[in-house]
Amino acid sequence: MSIMSYNGGALVAMVGKNCVAIASDKRLGVQLMTVSTEFPKMYQATEKSYVGFAGLATDSQTLSERLRFKINMYRLREEREIEPKTLSNMISSTLYEKRFGPYFVEPVVAGLNKKNEPFICVMDVIGCLNEADDFVVSGTSSQSLYGMCESLWEPDLEPEDLFETISQALLNSIDRDCLSGWGALVHIITPERVITRTLKGRQD
């Protein structure tokens, strides 16, 4: 039994033309038993950035609350919103603080900075930052996701095309993973607005 596959879940983020997309599955399980089918793993950090946590669900929830605290304090102190890059470094530091008793999550950050430039990154359980200019993956279906993204992704996809790409990559990966699935939630972040869509996949 591995802690990282106790609850199950899949996360992926991609960069498009002046937009980013982040998507996750909706399953929450306790090993082989499915407990909830409405458990997306993403949380909105600021108006134009999202954070997702794959791994142990309790740590995902706790970390999202701790992050909300830190983001709010940042906003009050600095009188401005936190940028995605800065947010990622903050999460990285937060994870490393628990180096010898870590949070069992692998976060994914996706957002647009104040110049509307896309930013995505993924981290390991102790905060190793891995910034990418194409796509990042996390969770129990990460192997399949790597394969799907590598074949489907291309640079400069428009928001609607990016949506199709990320949806196909996620859906087909979680269908091969018994611990992820029960539909998906996709957020497309553009300079004007965030488009959220729910996907209905194989309900098993």
Add this chain to the structure above:
Amino acid sequence: MTDRYSFSLTTFSPSGKLVQIEYALNAVAQGVTSIGIKATNGVVIATEKKTASPLIDDSSLEKVATICPNIGIVYSGMGPDFRVLVAKARKAAQKYKQVYDEYPPTGILVKEVASVMQEFTQSGGVRPFGVSLLIAGYDQTGPTLYQVDPSGSYWAWKASAIGKNMINAKTFLEKRYSDDIEIEDAVHTAILTLKEGFEGQMTENSIEIGIIGNGVNLFNSDKDRPLFKKLAPSEVKDYLANIA
């Protein structure tokens, strides 16, 4: 009058003052004058480097200090107290960088330093810092200049002076300051202001000037990011030559 209330810092006097802070301000007023001027494209801070004897090697004395690449600081008052605050400010800036991988905006660092100074007005067994600070920085909101007092209160200035000759210097600055002043003019004005109250001969070794304006970043992470730097004596000499 206030003698009964002047020994313990944490005791208010009947008039509502903390007399130790008043006395700290007296210590500041005895220190050499320091100037700060904010321009549209940067900030300049300057001070006199007054040594007690010509035998002192003044190249070892640092009155204008760098806190982090985008923030510089100068003081009037007690040198040793200044050095403690510089160390704390530098540590605070690095702590911020460790969490966010970027240097703090000026206002944030000023709040930290002011918070430290305030602590020393409310803790047992300590005395307030005998310095007023002028903190100059450049962040994404642009150039800013702050003054921090021994009480821990801080506020932003367009141009200011602290120390011995502050009243005359501020009057001088009021006449010469304009909102669209550029950094070159600001340095020129700062030197003239210092000259007003200067005792003795002003040379490139008897004043220290620090500026932050557009420059090249040494650490390769952000190009065209303003860097705080102290002017070398040769550069100061050029400015002085223009005044004479």
